[in-house]
Amino acid sequence: MHKVKKAIIPAAGLGTRFLPATKSVPKEMLTIVDAPIIFYVVEEAISAGIEDIILIQGRGKSSIEDFFDTSYELEDRLLKSGQIELLSRIVRIREMANIISVRQKQALGLGHAVLCGQRVIGSEPFAVLLGDEIMISQPNQKSAIGELIQHYENLNGSIVGMMQVSQADISKYGCIDFEKNSAGPYRIRGLVEKPKPEEAPSNWAILGRYVFSNGIFDELSNQTPGINGEIQLTDAMNRHSRKSPYYASALSAKRFDAGDKLGYIKANIEVGLMHPELRSGLLQYIRETANSLGAK
Ligand code: G1P
Numbered sequence: 015m016h017k018v019k020k021a022i023i024p025a026a027g028l029g030t031r032f033l034p035a036t037k038s039v040p041k042e043m044l045t046i047v048d049a050p051i052i053f054y055v056v057e058e059a060i061s062a063g064i065e066d067i068i069l070i071q072g073r074g075k076s077s078i079e080d081f082f083d084t085s086y087e088l089e090d091r092l093l094k095s096g097q098i099e100l101l102s103r104i105v106r107i108r109e110m111a112n113i114i115s116v117r118q119k120q121a122l123g124l125g126h127a128v129l130c131g132q133r134v135i136g137s138e139p140f141a142v143l144l145g146d147e148i149m150i151s152q153p154n155q156k157s158a159i160g161e162l163i164q165h166y167e168n169l170n171g172s173i174v175g176m177m178q179v180s181q182a183d184i185s186k187y188g189c190i191d192f193e194k195n196s197a198g199p200y201r202i203r204g205l206v207e208k209p210k211p212e213e214a215p216s217n218w219a220i221l222g223r224y225v226f227s228n229g230i231f232d233e234l235s236n237q238t239p240g241i242n243g244e245i246q247l248t249d250a251m252n253r254h255s256r257k258s259p260y261y262a263s264a265l266s267a268k269r270f271d272a273g274d275k276l277g278y279i280k281a282n283i284e285v286g287l288m289h290p291e292l293r294s295g296l297l298q299y300i301r302e303t304a305n306s307l308g309a310k
Contacts, residue, residue, distance in 0.1 A: 016138045018163045018225055021064045023055055024127035025145035026072035026118040031274055040075045041273050042145045047285045047292070051272045052078055053107065054148045054285075060110050062160035064141060067111045068131040070118050082113045123244025129234040137228050139166065142247075144222025146273030150284055151266065158223050158267040165199050166225040171259030173199060174251070175223040177269060181211045187219035188248035190262045202260035207248035208241050218262070220248065221269050230254050 029036030035044060042052040056067055069078060085104065092101040118130045128142055141159050149158035156164070158175060165173050176190050188207045192200040204215065224247075233250035240246040251260065268284065271277035286296045 017063075018139050018141055018166060019064060020066045020068065020135050020138055021059045021141040021143055021159070022068045022070060022128055022131040022135070023052070023059070023143050023145045024070045024118075024124060025052065025075060025078060026070050026121060026127055027146065027273070028072070028121070029146075029273065032278075038074075040078055042075070043077050043081065044272070044278065046148065046272065046278075046281050047289060050078075050081060051148060051281075052081070052145055054150075055143050055145055056082070056111050056113075058149055058151075058157045058159055059141065059143055061157045062141070062163050064159070065112060066134070067113050068134045069113055069115045069145075070127045070130050071115055072118055072121060079113065079115050082108055082111060084108050123239070123242075123246055125234050125237050125245035125247040125250050128247055129231065129245075132231045132235075135228070135231075139225065139227050142222075142224040142226065146271065147222035148270050148272050148281055149223065149265065149267040150270065150281070150288070151268075155266055158265045158269075159225070161265055161267075162223055162225045162263065165261065165263055169199065169259065169261055170227075171261050172226045172230065172251070172254065173224070173261040173263060174202075175221045175265045175269075176218045176262040177221050177264065179217055179219045181214065181217050184211055184214040184217050184219060185209060187221075188246075188251075189214045189216060190218045190220060191215035192218070192262050199261040199263035202255050202262050205248050205252040205255065205260075207246045220262075221265070223265070224251075226251075226254075227258060229258050 025042045029041030032041050043050045059067060089104060114134050116130050118127050143159055151157050162173050162175060185208050188205055189209050190202060191204045192202045230250060233254045237245050237250045240249045270281035272281050286292045
């Protein structure tokens, strides 16, 4: 069986939920504490043993590639000024991953974005990490995609991360119908993208981490547009799940939708609280603010 060594990161979305910030800056480049969102996503993949990252990009996203490239001037300046610690961090970023960039020339949906990576993936299984969701694990925990890759390799079946949401919110997500009678990962019965709450088979939502066997590409290549007129990854997964085993697993990492304003602020606080230089000052600020709000 092939090991999972490649990952697709779709990062072609327009970031309309984050305007005006995303008018000239890709949402994946917005900063969480001191690194862009995409850095955390790539780091998660690398820590799980991924060697090649296929970035699916649209127009105006070249700053993402630049971020992972060499910056001669900056490195030279840091070296000459003796800022060696910062320099090694900057060098590590460009050395951390082999980034392959693929253009999605038309925004036809998430399923189409993933299909754009087919040539580079070839015949291997692969991971997908949505570029605007970050998953924060505790230092002693496996990364979210690392957990899924391990399950994939044990079960030899495609697998998706899932989270429980309110019944009202399920219409914002892909929804998972699964066999509830085992300890998990759970065998999937079917998947539906953004169902109406009253029609949803469960309140368990797909989150942006997946590991697929290669057969998903056959489904994606003849997938017709679904909800919102887009080629939906979930629809192709649903068809693929009738032919090949599919599993869902709740993950131990904490998920942040960093493409959403509140999720983004929460992610900054979470990462700030894990940062050795920021933790105590941030905690003090949060306590003071909570107290003064409580007093009102
Ligand atoms: C996408 C997927 C959906 C999934 C969600 C997770 O939706 O289509 O199945 O639940 O990501 O964030 P989008 O956020 O692009 O609407």
